[in-house]
Amino acid sequence: MRYKEYNTNRVLEQAIRLFWQNSFMGCSINTLVEKTGVNRFSLYHEFENKEGILYASLKLYKERYCNRKFDILKEEGDIQKVLKKFYLSFLQNDDIIPGCYFIHIGTELADSDEKIKGILEEYLLEMEELFVDILNRNEYPNEESVTISKHLVGLFCTSTSFCLIHSESQRDQYIENGINVIFGTNG
Amino acid sequence: MARVLSATYDELVEKAQRVFWLNGYKGISAKELSEELGVSSSTIYTKYPKEMLFMDSLDYYTSTYSDPFLKGLRESTEGIKSLQEFFYALIEALLDRTFPKSCLMVNTIVEMRVENQDIIQKYHSYISKLSDSYKVVLRKAHKLGQIKDENRIDAYAEFLLGMIFSLSIFYKIQDKSELKKYVDEQLKLID
Structure with missing residues (x-):
């Protein structure tokens, strides 16, 4: 499973920051490729498209950052x-x-x-x-x-x-x- | 800041304002902006930079959409009822897309946060205008006997500043009757 050679959550962590700082429309797939070091083919293979990365990044944000705030x-x-x-x-x-x-x-x-x-x-x-x-x-x-x-x-x-x-x-x-x-x- | 006050520039700002309202600042590149405005990209790169158009768009927005709205509010006479009408009108504008996407100032705060000092300056003057207008109406409400404690007026004005922010999110997921109910309940908290 070559496309799994990178860590999915590491990519999504980057995506959260990039979409947040540059806005979703202001962050191209090229920027994602450049910042994550994962090539476009692998990204698309795993997430289908840029929207797929966005949806998955929201899910990770919820799990990693919100749930413990919600626990308060x-x-x-x-x-x-x-x-x-x-x-x-x-x-x-x-x-x-x-x-x-x-x-x-x-x-x-x-x-x-x-x-x-x-x-x-x-x-x-x-x-x-x-x-x-x-x-x-x-x-x-x-x-x-x-x-x-x-x-x-x-x-x-x-x-x-x-x-x-x-x-x-x-x-x-x-x-x-x-x-x-x-x-x-x-x- | 030096301004180019030709009719052409004003027209560009008017168009740009709408483009930024829908796309945000970062969501559109200088090249895309030039295409939307129907000017050459060199016009944006050299003559009227994107940031300058954005700053002037924010001014255009407040003077066109927000100032007349707030002037009407300050001149109103019915206290809490006038506030209710004001927020109802905002709900209409959000839902019928007179405001094509939320409130441009709210969008900009969420998008740009504290990245640009000039923008922060603009928020502060926008917010203080908003807060002053609320206080004018709340003082009338006090005279009308709708607010018991005059000392609470500042606290209520500060609380109401939140309304444009919460409505700017809620209109995306709630219908008109829910939004109006929210406004009514918020105003009931002011007594």
Whole structure:
């Protein structure tokens, strides 16, 4: 299996960074070949086309980077603190580019690519369900949990777009204010 | 920055703005841009560089789409109800493609993040205009008795800044009634 001589995930790690930094449309297959050192034939053999690489890269991003951030929502403790920690985990500079790859790719492509639209929808729905769970665990009535969760997803979209241009203290304050308004707690 | 204020250049900016709105900045090469604009690629490489067209596109966008919208909002008289109408109008524009793809400023923040200081300057003035307009309406809402605590106005204005960002994602995956419900619920949080 000659085409498996390279490591699939290593290629996808590169793809995440390239599509994120250069945008999907701004990153040619030639750039991928150059940066991964894997030839075009092998890339196409494994992923079919550039879109195939994109879909697989989103999946890897979810597994490697998001799942452990999503796990924060399962932690015990003051719910507002847990939520803040969750939002901020996407903005830290430590493991990968600050922000969210799903929001980035969704912003660029969800209007024109049905599959990306579905992937974005599914991703935000999973998050929404985790919000409902944490609210239920904190004894919010179910109906209220469902409503609040939608607005917590809204705050996620905002914190992974608007907050990208914030300083650390601005984003801290913005997210805290957002949580306070959603929960009706005045700071 | 030196500007070339010929009619031709203005027309190019108007066209370029639409091209960037749909493709982003990095999503289109200088050569492709020249093809879309119907000018020679040397025009883009030497006379009107892509970055200059992009910067002026952002200004064109705010002065054409955003400023009149915000002026109407500041002049409105019904407080929270005026905000609701404002966001409903935004939903319409997103769905009927008056805004062909999301909001250009939002797209640009997501795409360019902190890579370009000139762009960050533009965001800051855009965001402060937005925030000031919200505050004007929220103060009216307070006078109308729709907001109890005047001291919360700044916090609410900051919260509402998020609306264009969340709607810019949600319109891609939700229908009109869900979007309107989202707006209504957000406004209910302001009391």
